[in-house]
Amino acid sequence: MIVAFALATVSIAGCTSPPSIGGGGAAAACAAPIVEELPKAVAPDQTLTVAGVNWGPCNDTNQATLAPWAFVTIEWEQSGKSVEIGTIAIENFEFRGDVTVPADAVKGDVTLRIVGDDYEHEVPLVVESPQP
Known part of the structure; x- marks a missing residue:
């Protein structure tokens, strides 16, 4: 029991950062934006639900x-062309909404780009042939 308590105390003590010299003192502790997993394979005209959390500025840096x-803006990039396929409102650092794969999407690799004010996330996808 004493060993476990000592380890817990050392672990907890290691979680704090030392005070800075010259004022301030808080280090940035914001979580990175996350996008929920999307299907790896898609088809033309397919509806995709795009969602994410932690999408907003980090206000934990002692700055304004x-x-x-x-x-967020959702962009479809394929064959050297980029097309905006939707925008989704962010509320309380979260978003969830549907976008549609372009009807003229061709079989092959594609990138779905999710763009916030100063952050973007790329999701690689593969367009499969439409279902018969």
């Missing part, structure tokens, strides 16, 4: 407070 992000 930044305004929350209003929306």
Whole structure:
């Protein structure tokens, strides 16, 4: 029991950061934006639900407070072309909405790009032949 308590105390003590010299003191502790997993294979005209959490500015840096992000833009990139396929509102650092795979999507690799104010996330997808 004493060993477990000592280990817990050492572990907890290691979680705090030392005070900074010259004021301030808080280190950034914001979680990175996350996108929920999407299917790896898609078909033309398929509806995709795109969702994410932690999408907004990090206001834990002792700097000016930044305004929350209003929306994300969803872009479809294939064969050197990029097309916006939707925007989804962000509320409380979260978003969830549907977008449709372009009807003219061709079989092969594609990138779905999710863009916030100053962050973007790329999701690799593969377009399969449409279902018969």
